[in-house]
Amino acid sequence: MAPTVAVVGGGISGLAACYYLARGPHPPKVLLLEAGARLGGWLQSTRAADGAVFEHGPRGIRPGGAAGADTLHMVSELGLADAVLPVPGDHPASRNRFLYVAGALHKLPSGLGALLRTVPPFSRALLWSGLRDLLAPAGTEPDESIHAFALRRFGREVADIAVDSVCRGVFAGDCRALSVRSCFPLLFRAERRRRSVLLGLGLALGSGERRGGGGGGGPAHARSRVGAEPPGAGRALEPVVAAGRDGDAARGAGGVPAGARSGAAVPSAPAQPPPPPRWPLGALAEALPAEAAVLAQELRRIPAVSVAVVNLQYEGAALPVTGFGHLVPSLEDGALLGIVYDSVAFPQHNGAAAASLRLTVMLGGAWFEQSFGDPAAAAPELLLHRAQAAVREQLGLEPAPTRSIVRVHQACIPQYTLGHWQRTEHIGRFLAEHRLPLSLIGASYSGVSVNDCIASAKVAVERLLGPQR
Ligand SMILES: Cc1cc2nc3c(=O)[nH]c(=O)nc-3n(C[C@H](O)[C@H](O)[C@H](O)COP(=O)(O)OP(=O)(O)OC[C@H]3O[C@@H](n4cnc5c(N)ncnc54)[C@H](O)[C@@H]3O)c2cc1C
Numbered sequence: 158m159a160p161t162v163a164v165v166g167g168g169i170s171g172l173a174a175c176y177y178l179a180r181g182p183h184p185p186k187v188l189l190l191e192a193g194a195r196l197g198g199w200l201q202s203t204r205a206a207d208g209a210v211f212e213h214g215p216r217g218i219r220p221g222g223a224a225g226a227d228t229l230h231m232v233s234e235l236g237l238a239d240a241v242l243p244v245p246g247d248h249p250a251s252r253n254r255f256l257y258v259a260g261a262l263h264k265l266p267s268g269l270g271a272l273l274r275t276v277p278p279f280s281r282a283l284l285w286s287g288l289r290d291l292l293a294p295a296g297t298e299p300d301e302s303i304h305a306f307a308l309r310r311f312g313r314e315v316a317d318i319a320v321d322s323v324c325r326g327v328f329a330g331d332c333r334a335l336s337v338r339s340c341f342p343l344l345f346r347a348e349r350r351r352r353s354v355l356l357g358l359g360l361a362l363g364s365g366e367r368r369g370g371g372g373g374g375g376p377a378h379a380r381s382r383v384g385a386e387p388p389g390a391g392r393a394l395e396p397v398v399a400a401g402r403d404g405d406a407a408r409g410a411g412g413v414p415a416g417a418r419s420g421a422a423v424p425s426a427p428a429q430p431p432p433p434p435r436w437p438l439g440a441l442a443e444a445l446p447a448e449a450a451v452l453a454q455e456l457r458r459i460p461a462v463s464v465a466v467v468n469l470q471y472e473g474a475a476l477p478v479t480g481f482g483h484l485v486p487s488l489e490d491g492a493l494l495g496i497v498y499d500s501v502a503f504p505q506h507n508g509a510a511a512a513s514l515r516l517t518v519m520l521g522g523a524w525f526e527q528s529f530g531d532p533a534a535a536a537p538e539l540l541l542h543r544a545q546a547a548v549r550e551q552l553g554l555e556p557a558p559t560r561s562i563v564r565v566h567q568a569c570i571p572q573y574t575l576g577h578w579q580r581t582e583h584i585g586r587f588l589a590e591h592r593l594p595l596s597l598i599g600a601s602y603s604g605v606s607v608n609d610c611i612a613s614a615k616v617a618v619e620r621l622l623g624p625q626r
């Protein structure tokens with residue numbers, strides 16, 4: 158008799174696990190258990206009546222590397238290749254990212270020329286920071302905060318402005334609390350192996366070394382991205398769900414149980430769907446038996462931050478710059494993480510009013526509670542007001558938006574804080590020693606990107622069933 162595998166959680170990790178479980182030659186019976194009224198987890202989109210699409214969660218993935226290739230392969234096997242919107246590496250949305258510092262937008266330097274010149278907001282050429290990295294001794298601590306690491310290797314401006322902002326634009330997190338070893342393992346290893354981050358990265362990328370989990374591979378990773386055709390990333394899951402059902406049925410392997418489909422399994426873009434249960438790790442820790450108290454304790458030590466996502470649409474407005482968006486370093490404004498210029502990367506999502514401008518303002522993260530209080534009680538009007546004020550001040554757009562959507566995602570981005578590597582090792586050891594029939598997948602362990610989540614599902618299924626085709 159085919160074994161049964163229960164997949165708990167129908168976010169991208171759980172859905173990818175179902176896909177990998179279902180595609181082998183002898184698929185097990187798969188039960189997908191989702192507590193919410195829809196599938197997709199943080200992948201959420203709204204399609205307005207005029208066709209405009211608003212992403213409330215991820216909006217792009219990096220197609221490069223092994224994890225990117227696996228994602229694209231899954232997308233293609235599910236018949237979704239036509240739904241992919243490529244953003245080439247030379248597109249302004251891939252090339253241009255900005256920082257908002259001291260009242261002005263500054264393009265993040267890229268290319269050798271920019272490294273040789275003094276480019277604001279930096280007070281001297283970044284070449285000096287590079288030289289510092291080549292000369293500084295390697296660290297010896299088993300882990301270090303990202304800020305301390307960047308300060309040691311590249312100096313204060315790079316740490317306080319560039320690195321601080323990137324951590325906000327990937328983890329919505331504070332680089333003073335996040336672990337370099339777990340968030341940027343490639344940078345950590347580069348320093349340990351070659352004594353210099355730049356040298357180590359250059360040699361590793363030259364030899365085609367894989368980026369191992371964590372956000373943002375470093376300065377040299379492929380810049381192209383892909384997004385989803387209308388109806389958007391969240392609603393593009395419809396065929397994923399359907400393929401899971403059909404595939405299972407065709408193989409006579411059980412399929413998703415009717416209870417787990419819960420009527421609204423196919424997202425239907427309600428105005429404000431009920432929020433998913435807070436912090437899946439907390440739910441798991443509570444569900445574990447007393448014998449696994451050690452495991453529950455480690456899981457509770459992996460925190461997550463909340464982000465308010467404010468989608469805005471303007472008619473007849475023009476941006477002062479063209480690019481992916483801008484980030485705001487925490488020294489400038491803790492509450493305001495950054496603004497994505499959605500219309501630049503994905504004009505296909507503008508809907509009928511092709512000249513409309515869509516922006517997403519991201520607020521809170523590690524600064525949520527101190528800026529807005531309890532995320533469960535944060536007033537949407539306050540968040541909208543804060544977002545509009547930022548667009549006015551930072552992008553000079555005076556008119557009121559014609560459309561706005563405010564979502565507060567509670568505990569949506571796990572934080573790999575100092576010592577995260579020990580927690581995940583401890584968890585892995587506990588599962589192995591006790592031979593628990595449990596695999597942990599998803600954003601809480603070894604990478605928060607959609608690609609990382611899908612890769613974690615693949616690895617877990619291969620461990621369980623052996624390599625799948
Ligand atoms: C605002 C935002 C922007 C992002 N942008 C990007 C981006 O541009 N590119 C990128 O690669 N990544 C991005 N990410 C990260 C990425 O979207 C997430 O890390 C990823 O979607 C997490 O997927 P998951 O399946 O692990 O978890 P989740 O999406 O949290 O899914 C978990 C699922 O489990 C369910 N659940 C919870 N508790 C229970 C329970 N007790 N029983 C049953 N089910 C339960 C939940 O309802 C949910 O459906 C972004 C994230 C956010 C929040």
Ligand SMILES: C=Cc1c2[nH]c(c1C)Cc1[nH]c(c(CCC(=O)O)c1C)Cc1[nH]c(c(C)c1CCC(=O)O)Cc1[nH]c(c(C)c1C=C)C2
Binds near residue numbers: 483
């Ligand atoms: C302003 C806040 C945020 C923005 N995006 C996210 C937050 C919290 C979430 C997020 N963004 C990315 C990832 C995946 C990481 C990965 O490893 O692929 C997540 C979880 C992608 C990303 N976005 C930015 C960078 C540097 C990266 C890393 C990889 C890549 O180059 O694609 C920068 C960035 N994010 C936001 C803005 C406005 C911005 C830069 C201008 C929004």
